[in-house]
Amino acid sequence: MNLKELSKQLNLSQTTVSRALNGYPEVNEATRKRVTEAARKYRYRPNVRARTLATGKSMSIGHIIPMSKQNELVNMVFSDFIAGAGLVYADHGYNMTLTIVKDDDELEAYRGFAERGAVDGVIVQAPTREDRRISFLADLDIPFVVHGRASQIRAPYGWLDVNNKRAIQTATKHLLSLGHHRIAMLNGLETLDFAVRRRDGYLAALREANIPPDDSLMRSNDMSEPNGYEAAMELLALKAPPTAFVASSMILALGVKRAIEENNLEMGKDVSVICFDDDISYLPNAGDTPLFTALRSSVRAAGARCASLLIERINKPDAPLPNELWEAELVHGASTGPGPNA
Amino acid sequence: MNLKELSKQLNLSQTTVSRALNGYPEVNEATRKRVTEAARKYRYRPNVRARTLATGKSMSIGHIIPMSKQNELVNMVFSDFIAGAGLVYADHGYNMTLTIVKDDDELEAYRGFAERGAVDGVIVQAPTREDRRISFLADLDIPFVVHGRASQIRAPYGWLDVNNKRAIQTATKHLLSLGHHRIAMLNGLETLDFAVRRRDGYLAALREANIPPDDSLMRSNDMSEPNGYEAAMELLALKAPPTAFVASSMILALGVKRAIEENNLEMGKDVSVICFDDDISYLPNAGDTPLFTALRSSVRAAGARCASLLIERINKPDAPLPNELWEAELVHGASTGPGPNA
DNA sequence: TTGAAAGCGATACCAG
DNA sequence: CTGGTATCGCTTTCAA
Numbered sequence: 001m002n003l004k005e006l007s008k009q010l011n012l013s014q015t016t017v018s019r020a021l022n023g024y025p026e027v028n029e030a031t032r033k034r035v036t037e038a039a040r041k042y043r044y045r046p047n048v049r050a051r052t053l054a055t056g057k058s059m060s061i062g063h064i065i066p067m068s069k070q071n072e073l074v075n076m077v078f079s080d081f082i083a084g085a086g087l088v089y090a091d092h093g094y095n096m097t098l099t100i101v102k103d104d105d106e107l108e109a110y111r112g113f114a115e116r117g118a119v120d121g122v123i124v125q126a127p128t129r130e131d132r133r134i135s136f137l138a139d140l141d142i143p144f145v146v147h148g149r150a151s152q153i154r155a156p157y158g159w160l161d162v163n164n165k166r167a168i169q170t171a172t173k174h175l176l177s178l179g180h181h182r183i184a185m186l187n188g189l190e191t192l193d194f195a196v197r198r199r200d201g202y203l204a205a206l207r208e209a210n211i212p213p214d215d216s217l218m219r220s221n222d223m224s225e226p227n228g229y230e231a232a233m234e235l236l237a238l239k240a241p242p243t244a245f246v247a248s249s250m251i252l253a254l255g256v257k258r259a260i261e262e263n264n265l266e267m268g269k270d271v272s273v274i275c276f277d278d279d280i281s282y283l284p285n286a287g288d289t290p291l292f293t294a295l296r297s298s299v300r301a302a303g304a305r306c307a308s309l310l311i312e313r314i315n316k317p318d319a320p321l322p323n324e325l326w327e328a329e330l331v332h333g334a335s336t337g338p339g340p341n342a
Numbered sequence: 343m344n345l346k347e348l349s350k351q352l353n354l355s356q357t358t359v360s361r362a363l364n365g366y367p368e369v370n371e372a373t374r375k376r377v378t379e380a381a382r383k384y385r386y387r388p389n390v391r392a393r394t395l396a397t398g399k400s401m402s403i404g405h406i407i408p409m410s411k412q413n414e415l416v417n418m419v420f421s422d423f424i425a426g427a428g429l430v431y432a433d434h435g436y437n438m439t440l441t442i443v444k445d446d447d448e449l450e451a452y453r454g455f456a457e458r459g460a461v462d463g464v465i466v467q468a469p470t471r472e473d474r475r476i477s478f479l480a481d482l483d484i485p486f487v488v489h490g491r492a493s494q495i496r497a498p499y500g501w502l503d504v505n506n507k508r509a510i511q512t513a514t515k516h517l518l519s520l521g522h523h524r525i526a527m528l529n530g531l532e533t534l535d536f537a538v539r540r541r542d543g544y545l546a547a548l549r550e551a552n553i554p555p556d557d558s559l560m561r562s563n564d565m566s567e568p569n570g571y572e573a574a575m576e577l578l579a580l581k582a583p584p585t586a587f588v589a590s591s592m593i594l595a596l597g598v599k600r601a602i603e604e605n606n607l608e609m610g611k612d613v614s615v616i617c618f619d620d621d622i623s624y625l626p627n628a629g630d631t632p633l634f635t636a637l638r639s640s641v642r643a644a645g646a647r648c649a650s651l652l653i654e655r656i657n658k659p660d661a662p663l664p665n666e667l668w669e670a671e672l673v674h675g676a677s678t679g680p681g682p683n684a
Numbered sequence: 685t686t687g688a689a690a691g692c693g694a695t696a697c698c699a700g
Numbered sequence: 701c702t703g704g705t706a707t708c709g710c711t712t713t714c715a716a
Contacts, residue, residue, distance in 0.1 A: 002710085003710060004709075014687090014688095014710075015686070015688080015689095015711085016686055019685095019711095045458050047458055048459060049710090051709075051711075053395045053709080053711095054691080054710045054712080060439070067429065079421040086440065087442050096441065097440075098438045100424075100428030115387040116387045116388065116390040344693060345695095355703045355704075356695090356703090360696090361695095361696095368701060369701070370702085373702090392695090393693075395693080395694070395709070398695095
């Protein structure tokens with residue numbers, strides 16, 4: 001049953017029927033009622049293909065997932081992020097168009113989306129520091145929102161990112177409030193944008209507490225379990241070892257945990273550990289722990305928020321770019337314990 | 343740039359330009375060349391919205407993912423399956439339309455797809471024994487392929503399923519060839535379709551080897567790690583314990599492994615274990631083991647094959663239903679060892 | 685408040 | 701081999 005047939009049944013014009021169904025105000029309530037009832041009776045559903053052609057909107061958001069040759073597996077971060085976004089899309093009547101491409105075809109896939117009018121907007125995940133996609137999409141003139149930031153890129157663009165500084169600052173303050181003064185900071189490589197922000201958070205917390213930072217307690221390296229382990233082993237071997245650790249990712253914290261156990265210390269009692277993370281790229285299989293679950297749920301929430309921002313942008317293309325510092329829930333380590341004074 | 347403008351530039355009709363671009367044979371090669379060059383020059387891309395309306399095909403495959411309230415996480419099986427399918431879609435010019443719905447909205451979402459003409463076909467994952475979706479989709483008259491089978495459903499439908507019998511038969515034969523005669527079989531609940539098939543495979547292998555089945559070596563229960571563990575503990579405590587185990591899923595095998603270790607036995611030396619699995623629904627986080635990786639890759643292959651079958655079905659709606667017994671690679675346990683005679 | 689008719693941007697039939 | 705024109709099913713002016 002299409003609009004033409006339905007309107008014939010009702011002895012009304014397609015125009016009126018369409019208006020009645022789409023909630024236009026200028027329709028007589030009586031006719032609107034007739035129309036909606038007939039529509040239900042005949043199970044009329046507007047054809048999306050026709051509708052999208054007429055309106056110029058596809059009511060669909062594109063996600064392009066590059067499938068690296070090195071890492072054949074689709075990173076799990078995508079499934080949670082997408083789950084969060086997908087529910088929001090559904091709520092707003094949008095579909096999600098997902099394309100899986102080989103890495104080299106990624107930019108072309110975006111162009112395809114844009115030029116053929118296949119989607120109304122796209123979400124960019126896991127940007128690099130000077131991500132090529134951003135200016136590419138800007139040129140294509142298609143609404144998009146980036147999850148994360150590419151700090152090397154000057155031109156403004158819409159993004160959602162966690163408040164890295166604040167998160168680590170909060171974590172550090174928490175340890176301070178437990179009475180720790182020698183707090184180690186295991187960070188990612190500080191050439192990375194977010195790592196610098198996290199370092200700032202750590203330093204800010206110490207400053208507030210009037211504790212001078214101690215360079216020997218701060219490490220910066222690739223985020224991996226072995227790196228976390230090695231750094232923690234060194235730190236625990238100091239003459240004045242730290243009583244607590246702030247880790248800049250779950251994977252580093254896992255390394256710290258191993259080091260603590262190997263030193264026959266008890267985590268949460270002898271040594272406190274707290275970590276912050278907002279991504280699971282580096283954690284393909286961390287098990288079914290509450291920590292991991294919390295992280296996944298946080299990623300999902302980010303997906304939902306990104307989706308909202310994008311829909312907002314699509315509907316108001318002239319509004320300011322939707323930039324947002326996202327207050328991810330603090331995902332923290334197993335137990336921080338009572339602190340050294342207890 | 344749209345078709346109208348392009349044809350105006352070329353002083354040709356839209357018809358001719360369209361035909362030239364779509365490879366119709368009745369076009370002069372010279373004009374075709376002119377057209378394709380102009381198309382490249384002006385970066386012409388046919389608008390998908392218009393094309394889908396004109397052709398009646400949306401060039402898109404629907405996947406509906408129910409997001410259970412109990413299990414908030416999107417099961418990983420979906421990401422691997424979808425990755426496999428997605429690459430095939432891309433190869434054939436299809437997109438994937440993904441909708442995430444609350445469980446209760448699932449059937450309505452399928453209806454929406456079908457009646458609005460949003461997708462050309464759908465894939466049904468994880469069917470239950472008497473899955474409602476199957477007859478529902480058949481009524482909707484939309485091409486679909488089921489990954490797995492719903493054995494309670496009589497009406498024919500397209501599916502792809504692993505050869506459960508053959509897989510377990512092969513596994514059992516392998517153990518027999520190593521010299522094992524007392525081989526335990528840990529199965530899923532034998533009210534389930536696939537579990538019965540697997541049991542048949544086990545029995546068939548024994549029969550071929552003229553070994554009478556021993557009921558005391560066969561267990562059937564929900565597939566979970568604790569159930570695998572308990573069954574194996576009991577079996578290992580027999581006066582004549584089995585020297586090998588066939589497990590009907592990875593998760594059961596993990597339980598067996600624990601039991602073996604608790605008995606201070608060595609897996610692959612004192613006791614051989616082999617398992618078959620084709621799904622990871624029950625294995626949310628099995629770690630980064632080669633076994634798990636192999637299983638994921640197998641799931642991905644199944645996704646790709648399902649996608650091919652569906653595309654086939656869409657293109658030849660009158661061909662016989664695409665049913666296929668899928669020979670999944672045998673995913674086997676850590677080590678089967680040299681066998682008891684070595 | 686309603687309707688006729690013109691798009692939207694392609695494809696495809698039927699002539700020439 | 702090429703072109704005119706109807707068509708896909710809906711939305712959206714513009715008139716009445």
